[in-house]
Amino acid sequence: MINQLRPGVVRTVKVTGFDGADVLVKLVGAEGEETEIGRIPRQEASMRRVEHPSELFDVGQEINAEEIGRWREGQLHLSARACEIPSLRSFLLALERGQVVAGTVSEVHNFGVFVHIDGEPDGLCTGFIRVPDLTWGWINHPSEVVEAGQRITAEVIITETRTGQVTLSLKALQVDPLIRFADQAGQVLTGPITKIVPFGVFVRLAPDVMGFLHLSELTDEPIETPDQLVDEGELITVKVTEVDLQRHRVRLGAAGEADRT
Template sequence: MSEPAPDPRLQSLINQLRPGAVRTVKVTGFDGADVLVQLVDAAGEKAETGRIPGHEASMRRVEHPSELFEVGQEIDAEEIGRWREGELHLSARACEIPALRSFLLAVERGQVVTGTVAEVHNFGVFVHIDGEPNGFCTGFIRVPDLTWGWINHPSEVVEAGQRITAEVVVTETRSGQVTLSLKALQENPLIRFADQVGCVLTGPIIKIVPFGVFVQLARDVVGFLNLSELTDESVETPDRLVDEGELITVKVAAVDLQRHRVRLGPAGRADRI
């Protein structure tokens, strides 16, 4: 069975985060926390106007962008789009540190990189990518990109100081960050599991939520059984019917490779063991 097609919503987000063209602009003033600019062409002549939103002025924290720029100063900024009836918006922070920008532009989506885990948090993992400029930590792995399996905390997969190999998902010059994925280098377990549709399997309940239960069906494969499939009786929550760790026999109703989901149904009735 072939790999699932890329999620078009993810692709759209990645396209928005990709680095834009770099333009030379002249600071003309300030509008609150925003920097007003005028584009300058190669001959130094005036061109259209634009703005640098306050949060795109610098990676440093300042009270006001006037601490960074003066009226008449020329700077490089990256195009990030058009708002307010076509007004051009730019990012100065994306061009603020040349060594960092050069490193980020050299890292491409799909590239396999190595690095060292710097910090592990409940929301994700920070990674020092080999070759990044000193003083920066450019890599980040979101929790869903750590593994295909079910985990309660990223520390179940990696630890600080560990050497890892990961695939680049997207590089963001504006944040100075490279989003990485460990599971992109692992086989999607649902590809092999997809032929189990229609089969009756038994596994432990690993999580109970108000609308149903999650069942471990195989290594790195978890399915969801809706509350309505647990009983014909009217109950408010599944924890009145089953317990975590309890074995339950279910039927694999569907495998969605695109969303990485397994839908379960009753095996006759969802038998408990």
């Protein structure tokens, strides 16, 4: 299966023809001899949008392509797009997981944030931050955390030569608020309900710390949804039953009368 995103070995190949929108190639050995037959799937031909890869390559042309794995029948599959812009590939390969980089926010969307990383090739935007990697806190939109033009520092999660993208994390450079909250298991706390879902409610217990109270803890009566009993913003007293640092979640239980006194 083609699922490798980490950089593979670069091979020199000669285009031998086309199979539909795939590019058929033969690997070129050190002495120039043609050896194993390979294939460049259409989505791996280029970062540019073209109707057919014959617009990019001629039969007999030699190109560089990155090995990305073998299909079920054992045929080698390669990516030409991973080697399409040498300066981009060099930039990506120089970055390592865990490295801290600086950059400027380019665009902010509901699905994530694009970042110009310092030192990237001109005309490209290589950085991307997924919404879960922006902050430990709960947000409705990434614009609550960053804005276009803002300078940031972030940690590299992975570099992908085939997409030309660096996945970054702001959250990785922030202290997990649950670490400071870990000793609260067993405590009774009061906080506002921040979100109601069909199977329970989320309660803010401290800055950037949310706990979940299951519907069954709200009432013994048969109800369809929690909003039949509570409203968003309403204060509720709960008992912290578990602080799971590994899964980064806090489970809550109902606070009994004895707990409230």
